[in-house]
Amino acid sequence: MIAETGLDTVTVSRTAARAGMSVGLVQHYFRAKDDMLLHAFQEVSTEVAERVAGVVREGATHRRTIADVLLDALAEHLPLDEPRRAEFRVVRAFAGRALDSPALAEVDARTAEATHAEIARAVRNGAECGEVGPDVDADTAATRIASVAEGLATRVYRGAPGVADHARAALRAELGTVFTGRCRQYEG
Amino acid sequence: MIAETGLDTVTVSRTAARAGMSVGLVQHYFRAKDDMLLHAFQEVSTEVAERVAGVVREGATHRRTIADVLLDALAEHLPLDEPRRAEFRVVRAFAGRALDSPALAEVDARTAEATHAEIARAVRNGAECGEVGPDVDADTAATRIASVAEGLATRVYRGAPGVADHARAALRAELGTVFTGRCRQYEG
DNA sequence: GTAATAATCGTATGTCCGTATGGTTATCTG
DNA sequence: CAGATAACCATACGGACATACGATTATTAC
Numbered sequence: 001m002i003a004e005t006g007l008d009t010v011t012v013s014r015t016a017a018r019a020g021m022s023v024g025l026v027q028h029y030f031r032a033k034d035d036m037l038l039h040a041f042q043e044v045s046t047e048v049a050e051r052v053a054g055v056v057r058e059g060a061t062h063r064r065t066i067a068d069v070l071l072d073a074l075a076e077h078l079p080l081d082e083p084r085r086a087e088f089r090v091v092r093a094f095a096g097r098a099l100d101s102p103a104l105a106e107v108d109a110r111t112a113e114a115t116h117a118e119i120a121r122a123v124r125n126g127a128e129c130g131e132v133g134p135d136v137d138a139d140t141a142a143t144r145i146a147s148v149a150e151g152l153a154t155r156v157y158r159g160a161p162g163v164a165d166h167a168r169a170a171l172r173a174e175l176g177t178v179f180t181g182r183c184r185q186y187e188g
Numbered sequence: 189m190i191a192e193t194g195l196d197t198v199t200v201s202r203t204a205a206r207a208g209m210s211v212g213l214v215q216h217y218f219r220a221k222d223d224m225l226l227h228a229f230q231e232v233s234t235e236v237a238e239r240v241a242g243v244v245r246e247g248a249t250h251r252r253t254i255a256d257v258l259l260d261a262l263a264e265h266l267p268l269d270e271p272r273r274a275e276f277r278v279v280r281a282f283a284g285r286a287l288d289s290p291a292l293a294e295v296d297a298r299t300a301e302a303t304h305a306e307i308a309r310a311v312r313n314g315a316e317c318g319e320v321g322p323d324v325d326a327d328t329a330a331t332r333i334a335s336v337a338e339g340l341a342t343r344v345y346r347g348a349p350g351v352a353d354h355a356r357a358a359l360r361a362e363l364g365t366v367f368t369g370r371c372r373q374y375e376g
Numbered sequence: 377g378t379a380a381t382a383a384t385c386g387t388a389t390g391t392c393c394g395t396a397t398g399g400t401t402a403t404c405t406g
Numbered sequence: 407c408a409g410a411t412a413a414c415c416a417t418a419c420g421g422a423c424a425t426a427c428g429a430t431t432a433t434t435a436c
Contacts, residue, residue: 201394
């Protein structure tokens with residue numbers, strides 16, 4: 001419902017109707033509406049996180065380069081198809097409310113921090129294995145990569161002509177400035 | 189009021205009270221509440237745009253490098269002090285609503301496009317004058333720079349420790365990957 | 377089997393809000 | 407000065423919504 005018509009068209013009674021239950025039952029599960037929305041935000045956040053984790057796991061088993069796996073993981077956040085656009089709308093709507101709700105802000109901050117940490121870890125792993133030069137600061141690089149990914153997502157969603165087509169390439173180029181080498185385990 | 193307590197605590201009557209006038213007078217100026225909010229969004233958007241334009245004008249008269257002026261212009265969007273944090277809250281709150289309001293979305297898209305165009309223009313000017321290499325695509329570079337700026341703003345606002353301190357440096361480093369040369373008019 | 381707990385419903389209540397209405401006063405214009 | 411337009415106010419109306427409440431049925435546990 002948030003993806004379809006926005007957060008402020010979500011009412012308790014509409015939610016109940018959509019779930020095929022009564023208002024009273026919704027109240028039985030959530031003390032207050034805010035609790036319900038917070039739960040929804042947590043749920044969608046972990047959903048995204050788990051999907052990304054799946055991409056990473058898949059990439060690891062197929063022994064792909066860290067840069068390639070990271071690219072797929074980051075691209076998972078880009079609103080390039082309809083389900084991801086819907087997800088984007090939900091997350092952004094919550095992010096807007098998070099400006100004035102500590103509870104939502106904490107979820108927002110936690111997931112952002114987790115993303116940053118994962119990217120930084122990828123960079124450090126890359127440095128250990130040879131894909132990343134030894135003079136690269138992992139946290140600085142992670143901040144930049146996360147920022148580009150986030151900013152690109154916004155631009156893709158807004159649909160400036162041509163951005164969507166090149167978003168993935170732009171992300172790859174950005175990663176290319178950090179992942180400059182090749183993993184030693186792949187060399188002869 | 190939006191900056192203080194968020195968009196959804198803004199009611200017509202509270203707005204009237206804050207402006208020291210009656211509800212009726214607010215209605216005299218705005219046919220509907222949404223018109224009022226749209227006006228507010230347009231106002232804050234042009235306010236930011238004009239401040240940035242001022243920075244650019246100031247930089248041009250002092251004959252500073254394009255990269256330096258652009259850095260100041262972009263840094264103007266970072267929520268590094270309280271007024272700018274307030275501005276950020278307002279813009280982001282509206283951006284959240286813009287997901288479901290075509291009128292707000294148009295303002296959002298227009299200002300984003302204007303920012304992108306200004307950055308691209310700076311890059312092209314840089315190429316003409318020698319600060320930027322001739323093989324750089326201005327639009328691609330602008331997309332990346334705008335994305336980093338936007339993403340950094342989010343991260344600065346969220347206040348991850350240490351990000352604020354290095355945000356300006358990160359921005360400068362990003363510009364440094366595009367503005368690699370020196371303007372010919374400064375050379376002997 | 378019974379007591380307790382969970383699931384489930386329908387409705388009532390009180391509040392808040394956007395907008396409509398009808399009016400009065402000031403300001404400008406010719 | 408007359409008349410029109412703009413500035414301005416108080417209040418009423420109607421709707422929507424979050425939550426409270428009281429009740430009923432199903433499920434579980436002892």
